Amino acid sequence: MEQENQTQVTEFIFLGFSSLLHGQAFLFLVFLVIYLVTLVGNSMIFTLIQLDSHLHSPMYFLLSHLSCLDVCFSSVTVPKILETISYCECMAQMFFLMSCAGAECALLAVMAYDRYVAICNPLRYTDIMSRRVCVPLAMGSWLWGLLDSAIHTFMASSLSFCGANQLHHIFCDVPPLLKIACSDTYVNEMALHAASVFVGLSPFLLIVISYLYILVAILRIRSNTGRCKAFSTCAAHLTVVTIYFGMANLNYNRPSAGYSVGVDTLVSTLYCIVTPMLNPLIYSLRNQEVKGALRKALGSQRREYASPDRQ
Template sequence: MEANNQTTQVMEFVLLGFSGMSILLLPAFLTIYLFTLVGNSMIFTLIQLDSRLHSPMYFFLSHLSCLDVCYSSVTIPKILVNFLRQRHTISYNQCMAQMFFLMTFAGTECALLAVMAYDRYAAICQPLHYAQLMSRRVCVPLATTSWIWGLLDSAIHTALCTNLAFCGANQIHHIFCDVPPLLKIACSDTYVNEMALHAASIFVGISPFLLVVVSYIFILSAILRIRSNTGRQKAFSTCAAHIVVVIIYFGMANVNYNRPSAGYSLEVDTLVSTLYCIITPMLNPLIYSLRNKEVKEALRKVLGGALRIVQSAKILTHK
């Protein structure tokens, strides 16, 4: 009861990450958010409309695009609102909700990237059994499990954080609500929360990354056994975009969560967090659209169809 009473003393938190920064940053963040929404929505829509993209790889890519939209929508709108009001605060309930959804989508993306690596392993190393290994009866449970994986991890951390007491200290050295910065200002024992964080870093972060690494070791071995240069290039091209996304996402996540707590200024923390949670979701559709011929062909097909519809409408209007 005492912890709960202390928790209610803090009704809102102050996010120091963007405090003191110019409102001129607002157009930049708005542009990034719109690009993220349009880019990921475009990929998701193309996959649904073009039958050539109805394969396991693009099925998982559609989930990744949906994740990136959700991921950005958890943080950027609140940042934009705070820039407009020039008051960088967030209520206690909003903070808990933001942390819950942010960790859900982050955990889901880790698992989904590992599943996508397994899909590339099955396609390159087990081509004769690919249809069976990655049938719809397999793909749907894998995608569902990825979402549940992130949801359970987030639910545990959020439940533990709601039991923490905040005795007046409400300044968070971050740009959004996350577990590590909240633990720093809590005035109750955070041992269980810290142990949960360490366990999550192993099971939710490191384990999927190791699965990705192992998958690509087998993939690289299989590619090197291909005799023709054309065959090797074709096999590698199917993995290139995913490899780039994995490096960016896990690299940024590692810098964001595993860097030393001392020796970094608030400005550096803000930059790292911005790259991890705001820039990365924007880059994913750009990477996949530039590196993937099938996505570009589907886009040209859709744009060509839209152009013909517009031209037909103009002709009918003139008549």
């Protein structure tokens, strides 16, 4: 025990991009651009929703929370991706990363329920998805992620890391930390499997059930115009769900054997870095109301700059 305490790991080294030693400057520029696009895109959607009264609806209220989550997601991982990280920073990064991941799973399920109510019960939509309902659902999504993350972080902090400090990953997460721990990780692994069911699979099943009901309701619509309009209201959310849960499944539920560090790095990059950047692009490109609010905001800005000249 004395020797183990003397060799206790105080920092971790990410090996995800270690093979690209001569491309570190290029990688820095790439991740800087991705991070800035993520910040600008999600901040733009959040600001438009707050400023435009036409976007003060339950769907856009939930979308504003998704934008905040994506900013947090990217801010937790990108700044430290090419650096070494201390033990305390690693635990903090894992806590906030898993909080965002769990909260986004729950929030996407809430957004699917919102689409279900809008299409299957349009006459009662305002009553069912009132602010008294939306606010607790959104806050519950954040608490869902925080609770799951607190459990895993507490359990990970009780592990001993007394030898290797190299993580075959690009950020601190439970699976790579368990691989280098020098104490028994059985309880941690069982908790991780349980979380994959309750935190990941349960929201996904709720989303699938919601969209099955939505599909049945859309097929009952007789006019092609009505069907296309109903599909368009779900297209952006369904695209985000497919990308997010697909990447999350590859990141957490793939077999440990048969994957190289390169594949692991690619999947993790798509999951935690690229996906938060794509979400605002998906919603802005496929949503006429968001594009209309953006044109309105840009038009008002032009008028403000032009008004002094007129005076």
